[in-house]
Amino acid sequence: MSAALAFEQVRCDRGGRPLFEHLSFALAPGDAASVIGPNGIGKSSLVRVAAGLLRPAAGTVITTGDRALLTEAHALDTELPLAAALDFWARIDHRRDAVGAALAAFELTALAAVPVRLLSTGQRKRAGLARIAASGAATWLLDEPANGLDAAAVGLLETAIARHRAAGGIALVATHQPLALPHAQQIDLAAACA
Numbered sequence: 346m347s348a349a350l351a352f353e354q355v356r357c358d359r360g361g362r363p364l365f366e367h368l369s370f371a372l373a374p375g376d377a378a379s380v381i382g383p384n385g386i387g388k389s390s391l392v393r394v395a396a397g398l399l400r401p402a403a404g405t406v407i408t409t410g411d412r413a414l415l416t417e418a419h420a421l422d423t424e425l426p427l428a429a430a431l432d433f434w435a436r437i438d439h440r441r442d443a444v445g446a447a448l449a450a451f452e453l454t455a456l457a458a459v460p461v462r463l464l465s466t467g468q469r470k471r472a473g474l475a476r477i478a479a480s481g482a483a484t485w486l487l488d489e490p491a492n493g494l495d496a497a498a499v500g501l502l503e504t505a506i507a508r509h510r511a512a513g514g515i516a517l518v519a520t521h522q523p524l525a526l527p528h529a530q531q532i533d534l535a536a537a538c539a
């Protein structure tokens with residue numbers, strides 16, 4: 346898997362207000378980084394910059410390979426059964442054969458026929474994570490992926506990230522909750538406050 350994500354002297358402003366500046370880091374295949382800091386410091390904004398949804402006010406973002414983004418929105422059609430909702434994206438990614446394994450990775454196989462709108466909070470979060478896992482993207486950009494997950498599901502998330510990294514993928518994870526991300530870089534935005 347060809348993956349790279351680097352920030353070079355990045356500054357991010359929102360609503361005309363500076364959030365962070367001079368932020369540099371580089372992730373290579375197999376690497377992970379956790380983005381930490383208090384509420385409102387800019388963790389979600391950093392993830393959006395990495396996704397290419399927000400333009401940095403200064404500096405450069407370098408990426409190699411596809412990126413998959415998980416935010417609070419699971420981005421799944423709520424009226425469709427779960428497997429069909431995942432299949433919608435998998436068709437676009439030419440990854441239809443990956444949906445079954447992604448459902449299994451997040452212990453959702455038994456819920457494949459249940460409409461997304463009927464899933465519980467944690468099940469919906471797992472469904473969003475299954476969408477990421479099925480995408481085949483080299484870089485996973487995860488904004489608070491453990492929100493709403495119980496301890497067992499956090500374990501599934503940690504395992505999925507570890508597998509992704511072992512296959513040469515990258516994970517950038519903004520999180521308030523402690524997650525086992527062995528040898529991950531820590532990006533503490535309190536230190537990069539503008």
Ligand SMILES: Nc1ncnc2c1ncn2[C@@H]1O[C@H](COP(=O)(O)OP(=O)(O)OP(=O)(O)O)[C@@H](O)[C@H]1O
Pocket residue numbers: 359360364382383384385386387388389390391
């Ligand atoms: N679209 C926007 N326009 C203007 N300001 C915004 C916008 N989105 C976010 N902000 C502001 O940018 C700052 C950083 O927000 P962000 O969501 O990145 O923080 P965060 O560290 O992820 O917070 P939390 O831990 O609460 O999720 C906040 O002060 C927020 O109000």
